[in-house]
Amino acid sequence: MRVIRVEPLARVEGHGGITVELDEGGLSRVEFDIFEGIRLLETVVRGRSAEDVSPIVSRICAICSAAHALTSLKATEAAFGVQVSPQTVLLRELLLRGENIQSHALHFFCLALPDYLGAPGVIALAAERPREVQLGLRLKKLGNLIQETVGGRAVHPVNAVPGGFARLPGVEQLVGLRRALEQGLRDAEAAVELAASLPSPAACRAETAYAAAGGGPDYSYYGGDEAILLEGDQRRVFPAWDYRRLTNERSAPHSHARHSAFNGRAFMLGALARLAVRKDQLSPRVRRLMESLGLEAPSPDPLDNNKAQIVELAEDVAWAAETVDRLLDQGWREEPRVEVRPAAGRGVALTEAPRGLLVHSYVYDEQGRLLKADVVTPTAINTASIEERFRAAVEQAGGEEPAELTRRLELIARAYDPCLSCSVHVVRRADAR
């Protein structure tokens, strides 16, 4: 029997590995292993009041902490029947765009790019290709600046609270941000050029299904109240409250059966999935960006998710610049937070985190204490899809050296930009076999 094992898998967030076993009959086991420690945050939030919940669940993950914090607020507000102002929705969207820029820049330039340019990591790459690394760091910093301006901190935002924001950004802050966005627009253009110039390493080709949040305005990450599954030409729509029918997580002890699958089919989430699912509503700008990268969505190549991230990064920078312009031009209201009166109820919120569809579902009692929390993270859902692609890569490999196959598997895993801190409380752990 031939065994390929990668452990630990470098340049991803968290602790993971890859196991592939082949015997005479072919592939016998393909696994994306997760060794990340267990934190049980679902039980830490139980009994807490609304104001405590979002700061705790944001700690599920640092890289997508704004997505967790805001999805949490959206679920809590839905449970209490609170409607926040359009200005709050706009600023929350801006915060998520900042996070997306930060997260995609980190992943593309620091974690994935070394693979394309033949370096072991970003530090080594900085010595050989300082311009590219500096470009990535500037874009990452821009994403963080947006998060600091709107959320009060780059990691685990403090300013977004139930009903709105504790403090709105000041004029000088927005003027400063606008100036940074000016450079950001040029940098985003350079990032697109860089991504277009990269080689296309062969990893695997396999069609898949995709899912993303829908029903929101434009290319929204925060808006939306339904999940859309795209399978070939077929689209299925799941209202937020019915998310479990889509995510369909099953826990099976000591096996690798614990997957999110719809009708037994794995589906992919993230930047490429958003472009695929929202294909008919994409703005001319996004279409142009895709064209300049030669990117099509859907795509049988999972590595196209790296390019899709650059499309989104450029779109997000442009959207942020327009939005900050409009805010500076038309002004914003010093509005108080909407009062949040605790009430018994259930709230389900869907958003798009950098890695894809994120669900928070809460039940509160009449005193406004949290009775039950369910969080479904994109990396947990993506695990099944990653394994499906591993399988394709092994099956399509034509007698390459084991090192080459290993490299392909790593490329695939990294292209999904897995975030294992996020995933751990919902997927099986490798030690549970």
Added chain:
Amino acid sequence: MSRPRLGVFGLTGCAGDQLVLLNCEDELPELACLTEVRDFLMASSANDACGELDVALVEGAVAGRRDEERLRAIRRRSKTLVAIGSCAVWGGVSAAETPDRHADRLAEVYGPAGLCYDSAPARPLRELVRVDWSLPGCPIEKHELLELMAHLLEGNLPPPADRPVCAECRMAENDCLLARGAAVCCGPLTVGGCRARCPEMGVPCIGCRGLLEDANLPGALEVFERSGLPRQAVLAKIRTFGAGAPAGGAL
């Protein structure tokens, strides 16, 4: 002095403190030149996973056998071990609940399968190994990390932090949220260094940097109770980041 050999590690946590290091976009290129980054799994796939290190930055709590083994191995190879972030320093959010309920909570989240996992109540690093310096925060503050790195490059450590968040908040002349009486602000009890980031925005301090060594907990609870804030809720809040506040009835 030759460049110190540096390792950056994550145990169980959200990777937020490693992310703060990566968020030092302006300083990162220089830091990479001043140090010799030997082992940083999140950033590189060519790591020296065994050799001696001058400095190890360790994020995350110890939440199982695997973490424990890794931490002991890191300790063995490192001259100076720094706990970065509240999970490493205090246990963090995963240590918010009392350890005795761990098995129940595992079963609740994972079903019966949960009991087979390598999982134990989250513990701070210092319960297992010698820790040479602690940098609390959830996440750590960039300016404190850079100050620490500057000291480490000189071969020493920064002066200990002994001021509460409250002191920094007053110096910033913020409106006191406690005086307003409406909210549990953990500022008087919490290790400072964050420049009162939350109260500065009008958000009460949630104590993410942990309890000050000489925090006057009974006094603070009295103040909270006078404002009509129930003791249990206050204690739960203080315990959120695992800083070892006593359980409900202990005071």
